[in-house]
Amino acid sequence: MKPILFDFSPAQLEQFVLDMGQPKFRAKQIGEWLSRGAPDFASMKNLPENFRRDLDMAAQTLPCKIVRKLESSDGQTTKFLLDMCDGEQIECVLMRTSYGNSVCVSSQAGCAMGCRFCASTLLGLKRNLTANEIFAQILVAQWELRSTRGGDRPVRPNGDPNNGDVSHIVVMGTGEPLQNTENVIGFIERANHDMGIGWRRITVSTCGIVPGIDRLIEWGRPINLAISLHAPTDELRGQIMPINNKYKLDEVLSAAWRFTELHNRQLMIEYILLGRKNAAGETELYNATPEYAEKLADLLHGKNCMVNLIPWNAVDERDFAAPSGNAVHRFQDALIKRGIHTRIRRERGTDIGSACGQLRLNNARKK
Ligand code: SF4
Numbered sequence: 296m297k298p299i300l301f302d303f304s305p306a307q308l309e310q311f312v313l314d315m316g317q318p319k320f321r322a323k324q325i326g327e328w329l330s331r332g333a334p335d336f337a338s339m340k341n342l343p344e345n346f347r348r349d350l351d352m353a354a355q356t357l358p359c360k361i362v363r364k365l366e367s368s369d370g371q372t373t374k375f376l377l378d379m380c381d382g383e384q385i386e387c388v389l390m391r392t393s394y395g396n397s398v399c400v401s402s403q404a405g406c407a408m409g410c411r412f413c414a415s416t417l418l419g420l421k422r423n424l425t426a427n428e429i430f431a432q433i434l435v436a437q438w439e440l441r442s443t444r445g446g447d448r449p450v451r452p453n454g455d456p457n458n459g460d461v462s463h464i465v466v467m468g469t470g471e472p473l474q475n476t477e478n479v480i481g482f483i484e485r486a487n488h489d490m491g492i493g494w495r496r497i498t499v500s501t502c503g504i505v506p507g508i509d510r511l512i513e514w515g516r517p518i519n520l521a522i523s524l525h526a527p528t529d530e531l532r533g534q535i536m537p538i539n540n541k542y543k544l545d546e547v548l549s550a551a552w553r554f555t556e557l558h559n560r561q562l563m564i565e566y567i568l569l570g571r572k573n574a575a576g577e578t579e580l581y582n583a584t585p586e587y588a589e590k591l592a593d594l595l596h597g598k599n600c601m602v603n604l605i606p607w608n609a610v611d612e613r614d615f616a617a618p619s620g621n622a623v624h625r626f627q628d629a630l631i632k633r634g635i636h637t638r639i640r641r642e643r644g645t646d647i648g649s650a651c652g653q654l655r656l657n658n659a660r661k662k
Pocket of ligand 1: 406407408409410413414415416468469470471502523
Protein backbone atom coordinates (compact mmCIF):
# COMPACT_ATOMS: atom_id res chain seq x y z
CA MET A 296 0.00 0.00 0.00
CA LYS A 297 1.29 3.47 -0.86
CA PRO A 298 2.05 5.69 2.15
CA ILE A 299 -0.65 8.23 3.05
CA LEU A 300 0.95 11.67 3.26
CA PHE A 301 -1.95 13.03 5.35
CA ASP A 302 -0.81 10.71 8.17
CA PHE A 303 2.77 12.07 8.13
CA SER A 304 4.11 14.53 10.71
CA PRO A 305 5.72 17.70 9.22
CA ALA A 306 9.17 16.18 9.89
CA GLN A 307 8.23 12.92 8.14
CA LEU A 308 6.83 14.84 5.18
CA GLU A 309 10.04 16.85 4.90
CA GLN A 310 12.15 13.68 4.93
CA PHE A 311 9.89 12.10 2.30
CA VAL A 312 10.32 15.11 0.00
CA LEU A 313 14.11 15.18 0.52
CA ASP A 314 14.28 11.45 -0.27
CA MET A 315 12.55 12.23 -3.57
CA GLY A 316 15.34 14.71 -4.38
CA GLN A 317 13.18 17.82 -3.85
CA PRO A 318 13.89 20.92 -1.73
CA LYS A 319 12.45 21.08 1.81
CA PHE A 320 9.93 23.84 1.04
CA ARG A 321 7.95 21.43 -1.13
CA ALA A 322 6.89 19.63 2.09
CA LYS A 323 5.22 22.83 3.32
CA GLN A 324 3.42 23.26 -0.01
CA ILE A 325 2.16 19.69 0.08
CA GLY A 326 1.12 20.06 3.75
CA GLU A 327 -0.99 23.10 2.86
CA TRP A 328 -2.74 21.25 0.06
CA LEU A 329 -3.41 18.29 2.34
CA SER A 330 -4.93 20.54 5.01
CA ARG A 331 -7.34 21.85 2.37
CA GLY A 332 -8.36 18.30 1.44
CA ALA A 333 -6.67 17.97 -1.96
CA PRO A 334 -7.90 14.58 -3.21
CA ASP A 335 -4.94 13.98 -5.55
CA PHE A 336 -1.53 15.35 -6.50
CA ALA A 337 -2.81 16.70 -9.83
CA SER A 338 -4.70 19.39 -7.83
CA MET A 339 -1.47 20.68 -6.26
CA LYS A 340 -0.95 23.31 -8.92
CA ASN A 341 2.14 24.99 -7.45
CA LEU A 342 4.20 21.77 -7.66
CA PRO A 343 6.16 20.99 -10.84
CA GLU A 344 4.28 18.62 -13.13
CA ASN A 345 6.93 15.87 -13.12
CA PHE A 346 7.09 15.95 -9.29
CA ARG A 347 3.28 15.59 -9.14
CA ARG A 348 3.56 12.54 -11.40
CA ASP A 349 6.33 11.03 -9.20
CA LEU A 350 4.26 11.68 -6.10
CA ASP A 351 1.31 9.95 -7.66
CA MET A 352 3.42 6.82 -8.23
CA ALA A 353 4.90 6.91 -4.71
CA ALA A 354 2.13 7.98 -2.34
CA GLN A 355 -1.49 8.97 -1.81
CA THR A 356 -2.93 12.14 -0.34
CA LEU A 357 -5.86 11.44 2.03
CA PRO A 358 -6.72 8.14 3.75
CA CYS A 359 -9.92 7.92 1.69
CA LYS A 360 -11.12 8.62 -1.80
CA ILE A 361 -14.56 9.27 -3.23
CA VAL A 362 -16.16 6.29 -5.00
CA ARG A 363 -19.61 7.79 -5.43
CA LYS A 364 -21.07 11.23 -4.93
CA LEU A 365 -24.82 11.76 -4.91
CA GLU A 366 -26.56 15.16 -4.98
CA SER A 367 -30.11 15.62 -3.73
CA SER A 368 -32.50 17.16 -6.24
CA ASP A 369 -32.70 20.39 -4.20
CA GLY A 370 -28.88 20.70 -4.30
CA GLN A 371 -28.71 21.04 -0.51
CA THR A 372 -27.35 17.62 0.40
CA THR A 373 -24.34 15.75 -0.98
CA LYS A 374 -23.66 12.21 0.08
CA PHE A 375 -20.21 10.66 -0.37
CA LEU A 376 -19.34 6.98 -0.43
CA LEU A 377 -15.65 6.74 0.41
CA ASP A 378 -13.14 3.96 -0.10
CA MET A 379 -10.64 3.57 2.72
CA CYS A 380 -7.11 2.30 2.03
CA ASP A 381 -7.92 -1.25 3.18
CA GLY A 382 -11.00 -1.50 0.94
CA GLU A 383 -13.58 -0.73 3.65
CA GLN A 384 -16.23 1.77 2.67
CA ILE A 385 -17.84 4.52 4.71
CA GLU A 386 -20.32 7.35 4.14
CA CYS A 387 -20.37 11.00 5.01
CA VAL A 388 -23.01 13.61 4.23
CA LEU A 389 -22.68 17.35 3.59
CA MET A 390 -25.80 19.38 4.38
CA ARG A 391 -26.05 23.02 3.30
CA THR A 392 -28.36 24.78 5.75
CA SER A 393 -29.44 28.32 6.57
CA TYR A 394 -27.15 28.30 9.64
CA GLY A 395 -24.04 27.01 7.84
CA ASN A 396 -22.60 23.85 6.32
CA SER A 397 -22.91 20.74 8.42
CA VAL A 398 -21.11 17.43 7.87
CA CYS A 399 -22.32 14.13 9.28
CA VAL A 400 -19.32 11.82 9.69
CA SER A 401 -18.93 8.08 10.30
CA SER A 402 -16.84 6.93 13.26
CA GLN A 403 -16.62 3.23 12.37
CA ALA A 404 -16.76 1.07 9.24
CA GLY A 405 -20.00 -0.76 10.03
CA CYS A 406 -21.51 -1.03 13.49
CA ALA A 407 -21.83 -3.76 16.11
CA MET A 408 -24.84 -2.30 17.92
CA GLY A 409 -27.52 -4.17 15.96
CA CYS A 410 -30.33 -1.56 16.14
CA ARG A 411 -33.23 -3.22 14.36
CA PHE A 412 -34.23 -0.26 12.19
CA CYS A 413 -30.74 0.58 10.91
CA ALA A 414 -28.90 -0.29 7.68
CA SER A 415 -25.41 0.44 9.05
CA THR A 416 -25.30 -2.60 11.28
CA LEU A 417 -26.45 -5.17 8.72
CA LEU A 418 -22.90 -6.09 7.69
CA GLY A 419 -21.60 -5.96 11.28
CA LEU A 420 -18.62 -3.98 12.55
CA LYS A 421 -15.55 -4.07 10.31
CA ARG A 422 -13.27 -1.76 12.27
CA ASN A 423 -12.85 1.56 14.08
CA LEU A 424 -11.81 4.59 12.05
CA THR A 425 -8.70 6.50 13.11
CA ALA A 426 -8.94 10.18 14.12
CA ASN A 427 -7.33 11.06 10.77
CA GLU A 428 -9.86 8.99 8.84
CA ILE A 429 -12.74 10.78 10.56
CA PHE A 430 -11.11 14.17 10.02
CA ALA A 431 -10.50 13.39 6.33
CA GLN A 432 -14.29 13.19 5.84
CA ILE A 433 -14.54 16.86 6.84
CA LEU A 434 -11.83 17.74 4.34
CA VAL A 435 -13.65 15.86 1.56
CA ALA A 436 -16.72 18.01 2.26
CA GLN A 437 -14.64 21.19 2.56
CA TRP A 438 -12.96 20.54 -0.79
CA GLU A 439 -16.39 20.00 -2.34
CA LEU A 440 -17.71 23.29 -0.92
CA ARG A 441 -14.72 25.26 -2.10
CA SER A 442 -14.62 23.67 -5.56
CA THR A 443 -18.33 24.25 -6.15
CA ARG A 444 -18.04 27.90 -5.25
CA GLY A 445 -14.77 28.22 -7.22
CA GLY A 446 -12.47 29.49 -4.45
CA ASP A 447 -9.96 27.75 -2.24
CA ARG A 448 -10.19 30.09 0.76
CA PRO A 449 -13.02 30.83 3.23
CA VAL A 450 -15.12 33.83 2.19
CA ARG A 451 -15.07 35.11 5.80
CA PRO A 452 -12.61 34.56 8.66
CA ASN A 453 -12.03 31.03 9.90
CA GLY A 454 -14.58 30.08 12.58
CA ASP A 455 -17.39 32.28 11.16
CA PRO A 456 -20.35 29.88 10.67
CA ASN A 457 -21.25 31.57 7.41
CA ASN A 458 -17.81 31.66 5.86
CA GLY A 459 -18.81 29.13 3.19
CA ASP A 460 -16.72 26.34 4.74
CA VAL A 461 -17.74 23.49 7.02
CA SER A 462 -19.18 25.12 10.15
CA HIS A 463 -20.92 22.28 12.02
CA ILE A 464 -20.10 18.63 12.65
CA VAL A 465 -22.38 15.81 13.71
CA VAL A 466 -20.83 12.47 14.58
CA MET A 467 -23.98 10.60 13.66
CA GLY A 468 -23.05 8.56 10.58
CA THR A 469 -22.22 4.86 10.51
CA GLY A 470 -20.89 3.45 13.77
CA GLU A 471 -21.24 4.08 17.48
CA PRO A 472 -18.86 6.97 18.32
CA LEU A 473 -18.51 5.94 21.97
CA GLN A 474 -17.22 2.52 20.95
CA ASN A 475 -14.33 4.46 19.40
CA THR A 476 -14.16 7.28 21.93
CA GLU A 477 -10.46 8.18 21.91
CA ASN A 478 -10.31 8.50 18.11
CA VAL A 479 -13.51 10.58 18.14
CA ILE A 480 -12.02 12.86 20.80
CA GLY A 481 -8.78 13.16 18.80
CA PHE A 482 -10.79 14.05 15.71
CA ILE A 483 -12.86 16.71 17.51
CA GLU A 484 -9.76 18.30 19.06
CA ARG A 485 -8.25 18.54 15.58
CA ALA A 486 -11.40 19.94 13.94
CA ASN A 487 -11.53 22.61 16.65
CA HIS A 488 -7.82 23.41 16.50
CA ASP A 489 -7.15 23.21 12.75
CA MET A 490 -10.47 24.44 11.36
CA GLY A 491 -11.73 26.70 14.15
CA ILE A 492 -15.01 24.78 14.50
CA GLY A 493 -16.37 25.73 17.93
CA TRP A 494 -17.23 23.08 20.54
CA ARG A 495 -20.85 24.18 20.51
CA ARG A 496 -21.12 23.47 16.82
CA ILE A 497 -20.08 19.84 17.27
CA THR A 498 -22.54 17.08 18.24
CA VAL A 499 -21.79 13.49 19.21
CA SER A 500 -24.67 11.04 19.07
CA THR A 501 -24.70 7.79 21.02
CA CYS A 502 -27.10 4.90 21.38
CA GLY A 503 -26.30 5.00 25.11
CA ILE A 504 -22.80 3.77 25.97
CA VAL A 505 -22.63 4.94 29.58
CA PRO A 506 -18.82 4.62 30.12
CA GLY A 507 -18.36 6.62 26.89
CA ILE A 508 -20.60 9.44 28.19
CA ASP A 509 -18.58 9.41 31.42
CA ARG A 510 -15.39 9.73 29.36
CA LEU A 511 -16.84 12.78 27.58
CA ILE A 512 -17.62 14.28 30.99
CA GLU A 513 -14.04 13.69 32.09
CA TRP A 514 -12.72 15.17 28.80
CA GLY A 515 -14.67 18.32 29.63
CA ARG A 516 -15.26 19.99 26.25
CA PRO A 517 -18.68 21.70 25.95
CA ILE A 518 -19.84 19.90 22.81
CA ASN A 519 -23.46 18.82 22.25
CA LEU A 520 -24.62 15.35 23.16
CA ALA A 521 -27.42 13.48 21.40
CA ILE A 522 -28.98 10.27 22.67
CA SER A 523 -30.58 7.89 20.18
CA LEU A 524 -33.52 6.99 22.38
CA HIS A 525 -36.19 5.70 19.98
CA ALA A 526 -38.36 4.23 22.77
CA PRO A 527 -39.53 5.52 26.16
CA THR A 528 -39.63 2.18 28.02
CA ASP A 529 -36.97 -0.46 28.65
CA GLU A 530 -39.28 -3.12 27.32
CA LEU A 531 -39.83 -1.49 23.93
CA ARG A 532 -36.26 -0.19 23.65
CA GLY A 533 -34.87 -3.66 24.38
CA GLN A 534 -36.84 -4.99 21.40
CA ILE A 535 -35.26 -2.60 18.89
CA MET A 536 -31.91 -1.67 20.49
CA PRO A 537 -29.88 -4.55 21.96
CA ILE A 538 -27.66 -2.05 23.84
CA ASN A 539 -30.62 -1.48 26.17
CA ASN A 540 -30.00 -4.93 27.63
CA LYS A 541 -26.65 -3.64 28.88
CA TYR A 542 -27.44 -0.01 29.78
CA LYS A 543 -31.02 0.66 30.86
CA LEU A 544 -32.83 3.89 30.07
CA ASP A 545 -32.47 5.46 33.54
CA GLU A 546 -28.72 4.75 33.57
CA VAL A 547 -28.26 6.26 30.07
CA LEU A 548 -30.36 9.33 30.82
CA SER A 549 -28.73 10.03 34.17
CA ALA A 550 -25.29 9.96 32.51
CA ALA A 551 -26.63 12.25 29.77
CA TRP A 552 -28.11 14.73 32.28
CA ARG A 553 -24.78 14.80 34.16
CA PHE A 554 -23.10 15.76 30.88
CA THR A 555 -25.57 18.47 29.90
CA GLU A 556 -25.76 19.97 33.40
CA LEU A 557 -21.97 20.21 33.52
CA HIS A 558 -21.93 22.24 30.31
CA ASN A 559 -25.32 23.89 30.63
CA ARG A 560 -26.33 22.41 27.28
CA GLN A 561 -29.61 21.15 25.92
CA LEU A 562 -29.67 17.37 25.45
CA MET A 563 -30.71 16.22 21.98
CA ILE A 564 -33.05 13.25 21.98
CA GLU A 565 -33.28 11.37 18.69
CA TYR A 566 -36.50 9.44 18.18
CA ILE A 567 -37.15 7.57 14.93
CA LEU A 568 -40.89 7.14 14.43
CA LEU A 569 -41.65 3.60 13.32
CA GLY A 570 -44.74 1.84 12.03
CA ARG A 571 -45.37 -1.73 10.89
CA LYS A 572 -47.46 -3.26 8.14
CA ASN A 573 -50.22 -5.55 9.43
CA ALA A 574 -51.64 -8.58 7.58
CA ALA A 575 -54.07 -6.32 5.73
CA GLY A 576 -51.17 -4.19 4.46
CA GLU A 577 -52.10 -1.22 6.66
CA THR A 578 -49.50 0.65 8.68
CA GLU A 579 -49.85 0.25 12.45
CA LEU A 580 -47.91 2.50 14.77
CA TYR A 581 -45.03 0.84 16.60
CA ASN A 582 -43.18 3.29 18.88
CA ALA A 583 -45.21 6.26 17.60
CA THR A 584 -48.52 5.77 19.42
CA PRO A 585 -50.03 8.54 21.59
CA GLU A 586 -49.39 6.30 24.66
CA TYR A 587 -45.68 6.20 23.91
CA ALA A 588 -45.69 9.98 23.39
CA GLU A 589 -47.10 10.32 26.94
CA LYS A 590 -44.47 7.94 28.35
CA LEU A 591 -41.74 9.90 26.57
CA ALA A 592 -43.09 13.15 28.03
CA ASP A 593 -43.04 11.57 31.54
CA LEU A 594 -39.41 10.60 31.04
CA LEU A 595 -38.27 14.03 29.87
CA HIS A 596 -40.55 16.28 31.91
CA GLY A 597 -38.76 19.31 33.39
CA LYS A 598 -35.45 18.53 31.66
CA ASN A 599 -33.43 20.74 29.33
CA CYS A 600 -33.80 18.81 26.10
CA MET A 601 -34.97 18.94 22.50
CA VAL A 602 -36.66 15.94 20.91
CA ASN A 603 -35.88 15.43 17.23
CA LEU A 604 -38.60 13.29 15.68
CA ILE A 605 -37.34 11.46 12.61
CA PRO A 606 -39.91 9.78 10.36
CA TRP A 607 -38.43 6.43 9.38
CA ASN A 608 -36.36 6.32 6.18
CA ALA A 609 -37.05 2.96 4.52
CA VAL A 610 -34.37 0.24 4.59
CA ASP A 611 -35.31 -2.75 2.40
CA GLU A 612 -34.03 -5.39 4.85
CA ARG A 613 -36.04 -4.01 7.77
CA ASP A 614 -39.72 -4.75 8.27
CA PHE A 615 -40.78 -1.34 9.54
CA ALA A 616 -42.92 1.22 7.74
CA ALA A 617 -43.06 5.00 7.91
CA PRO A 618 -46.02 6.33 9.95
CA SER A 619 -48.35 8.77 8.21
CA GLY A 620 -47.71 12.52 8.37
CA ASN A 621 -50.76 12.85 10.64
CA ALA A 622 -49.41 10.30 13.09
CA VAL A 623 -46.08 12.12 13.18
CA HIS A 624 -47.80 15.43 13.93
CA ARG A 625 -50.05 13.86 16.58
CA PHE A 626 -46.96 12.49 18.34
CA GLN A 627 -45.29 15.89 18.20
CA ASP A 628 -48.42 17.70 19.46
CA ALA A 629 -48.71 15.34 22.43
CA LEU A 630 -45.14 16.17 23.47
CA ILE A 631 -45.53 19.91 22.93
CA LYS A 632 -48.73 19.90 25.03
CA ARG A 633 -46.67 18.47 27.88
CA GLY A 634 -44.07 21.27 27.48
CA ILE A 635 -41.38 19.20 25.73
CA HIS A 636 -39.42 21.06 23.04
CA THR A 637 -39.93 18.99 19.92
CA ARG A 638 -39.26 19.34 16.23
CA ILE A 639 -39.70 17.09 13.25
CA ARG A 640 -36.39 16.67 11.53
CA ARG A 641 -36.65 17.77 7.94
CA GLU A 642 -35.93 14.81 5.75
CA ARG A 643 -32.84 15.68 3.78
CA GLY A 644 -31.74 13.89 0.67
CA THR A 645 -34.30 11.09 0.78
CA ASP A 646 -33.87 10.87 -3.00
CA ILE A 647 -30.21 9.89 -2.47
CA GLY A 648 -30.78 7.26 0.21
CA SER A 649 -29.70 9.39 3.14
CA ALA A 650 -30.67 6.83 5.79
CA CYS A 651 -27.51 5.99 7.67
CA GLY A 652 -25.56 3.18 5.96
CA GLN A 653 -27.91 2.75 3.01
CA LEU A 654 -25.49 3.76 0.27
CA ARG A 655 -22.68 1.62 1.70
CA LEU A 656 -25.04 -1.34 1.97
CA ASN A 657 -26.36 -0.91 -1.59
CA ASN A 658 -22.80 -0.78 -2.92
CA ALA A 659 -21.73 -3.89 -0.97
CA ARG A 660 -24.72 -5.77 -2.45
CA LYS A 661 -23.48 -5.01 -5.98
CA LYS A 662 -19.94 -6.33 -5.29
S1 SF4 B 1 -28.42 3.38 14.83
FE1 SF4 B 1 -26.28 3.95 15.21
S2 SF4 B 1 -25.68 2.63 16.94
FE2 SF4 B 1 -27.56 1.72 16.09
S3 SF4 B 1 -26.82 0.19 14.60
FE3 SF4 B 1 -27.16 2.11 13.47
S4 SF4 B 1 -25.15 3.12 13.43
FE4 SF4 B 1 -25.09 1.54 15.05
